[in-house]
Amino acid sequence: GNSVTQMEGPVTLSEEAFLTINCTYTATGYPSLFWYVQYPGEGLQLLLKATKADDKGSNKGFEATYRKETTSFHLEKGSVQVSDSAVYFCALTSLNSGYSTLTFGKGTMLLVSP
């Protein structure tokens, strides 16, 4: 079946450091790929998405490129801030009984210190 694998956390960085969170996937067909973010005590928010190969999603300084050849969707940010501390989830859509559902990775916690 479909699956998403993320690097385990926590990832601990100093403010202004470069961030990469790795995500690889296994899927049949042509899934859409997503990064969601969860701030402490809150639900998930969509951070960015890409719907086809070579698409780049971007938002709030974060970027990820849909790489079909390596089945990857790594999240990057050039300069992190303390306010970026959160849990990040990589996800893909898959068909479940003919309808689209999201399959998530286990999440990667990011801790940014001043």
Add this chain to the structure above:
Amino acid sequence: DVKVTQSSRYLVKRTGEKVFLECVQDMDHENMFWYRQDPGLGLRLIYFSYDVKMKEKGDIPEGYSVSREKKERFSLILESASTNQTSMYLCASSLERGPGHREAFFGQGTRLTVV
């Protein structure tokens, strides 16, 4: 903006109680979902619904049921709560087709503790 509202942020229930978790969305989305979130396990799909009165099992439906009597409302029911159902429960909704298709919007979560 899409709004998905879960009726409670925190709940404490006793073992054996029947528990209802309610979720309402205001954007006329066809699809609604219930996930549970546990440390080290990520989000796992319990049930989803693609239309009123329709439901499909997700990956971990055992011990749960759902109800969707109106398009905007999707309820998760724990028939007889057990301590292993202590978790964070997240509701989500999405369009089935058209612009924004497949993008899911989440509620703020309900942290349920069963004692």
